[in-house]
Amino acid sequence: MLVSIIIPVYNTGKYLLDCVQSILQQTYTELECILVDDGSTDDSAAICSRLASTDTRVIYYRQENAGVAAARNQGLSLAKGERIIFFDSDDAMEQNMVENMLSVMDTDGTDCVVCGAAFFTESVLQKTHEELLPHAVLRNREEIAAYFSKNYSATVMNSICNKLYKREYIKQTFDVSMDLGEDLLFNLQYFRGISSISYVDKAYYCYRRNVSGSLSVKLRSNMFEIADQLYKECMDYLNDFQGPFETEKISYFHFKNLQLATLGVLQSDGSKREKKEKLCKICRDSATKTALADIAEMPLGKKDRLFFQLMYGERIFLLYWVNKLWLMRR
Numbered sequence: 001m002l003v004s005i006i007i008p009v010y011n012t013g014k015y016l017l018d019c020v021q022s023i024l025q026q027t028y029t030e031l032e033c034i035l036v037d038d039g040s041t042d043d044s045a046a047i048c049s050r051l052a053s054t055d056t057r058v059i060y061y062r063q064e065n066a067g068v069a070a071a072r073n074q075g076l077s078l079a080k081g082e083r084i085i086f087f088d089s090d091d092a093m094e095q096n097m098v099e100n101m102l103s104v105m106d107t108d109g110t111d112c113v114v115c116g117a118a119f120f121t122e123s124v125l126q127k128t129h130e131e132l133l134p135h136a137v138l139r140n141r142e143e144i145a146a147y148f149s150k151n152y153s154a155t156v157m158n159s160i161c162n163k164l165y166k167r168e169y170i171k172q173t174f175d176v177s178m179d180l181g182e183d184l185l186f187n188l189q190y191f192r193g194i195s196s197i198s199y200v201d202k203a204y205y206c207y208r209r210n211v212s213g214s215l216s217v218k219l220r221s222n223m224f225e226i227a228d229q230l231y232k233e234c235m236d237y238l239n240d241f242q243g244p245f246e247t248e249k250i251s252y253f254h255f256k257n258l259q260l261a262t263l264g265v266l267q268s269d270g271s272k273r274e275k276k277e278k279l280c281k282i283c284r285d286s287a288t289k290t291a292l293a294d295i296a297e298m299p300l301g302k303k304d305r306l307f308f309q310l311m312y313g314e315r316i317f318l319l320y321w322v323n324k325l326w327l328m329r330r
Contacts, residue, residue, distance in 0.1 A: 158187065
């Protein structure tokens with residue numbers, strides 16, 4: 001059975017060869033590696049071209065810069081496999097990832113397989129830690145939703161790179177209007193259309209932390225709008241079922257995104273008054289209120305507790321200056 005591995009590429013020439021080699025050296029060999037270069041300006045294009053010329057399993061496509069979502073959509077249109085894996089061009093996979101996840105899907109008879117993640121900075125041989133979810137085989141949509149809520153993890157649950165999908169159930173494309181969180185929205189749509197998932201407590205996916213220029217580490221002026229949409233989409237997904245669900249972990253993820261949103265406000269254009277008005281809007285948003293109430297009894301660290309108190313109490317003046325000082329030290 002052919003497995004299509006789709007990799008959007010943008011200015012990751014430094015890591016690209018290691019990423020693709022980890023795929024081509026898989027113990028399972030019936031695969032195609034689709035590299036979609038999204039208009040890179042470094043040596044990524046040359047590396048992609050060289051890889052495609054030396055291994056027939058590598059398919060190279062170059063497009064004008066349109067964003068990671070558009071690149072993944074293009075990869076889907078090129079994919080010929082019945083099974084799909086999405087991957088990032090600065091990450092890596094354990095040598096037996098494809099074989100083992102295929103075996104789990106076949107043995108369990110499930111529509112999706114999710115594995116854990118191991119984290120590293122430069123060398124994949126020097127992993128710093130792992131993030132695993134409890135082993136489970138879920139046989140209906142309600143169980144899938146309950147597990148999603150109870151065991152929510154921003155990395156392992158949101159990511160599309162640690163999952164094996166069946167092509168027949170992919171009815172949606174990635175939202176090209178988003179450059180953050182589009183993977184979570186994709187997963188929520190996929191989960192709505194399937195009736196079984198296997199969770200494997202093994203870290204086959206190797207995730208590179210703190211890559212310079214990575215989309216996930218930038219402060220954004222529109223972070224509040226992104227966070228608000230993601231939180232509401234999660235809650236809308238859960239509302240499709242009867243529940244009740246444990247939502248504290250999802251709410252905490254939203255709270256952390258709100259912290260980034262308030263920092264993004266301070267870095268955005270506008271007067272001090274306009275920035276304070278934006279902070280006030282964040283604190284008074286209904287989804288913010290819901291999330292803060294949900295995590296009120298959670299044990300929080302000092303920084304989290306400070307932000308919680310400032311946002312919950314709508315102490316805009318202090319929130320402004322705490323963020324100002326934090327950015328000065330950053």
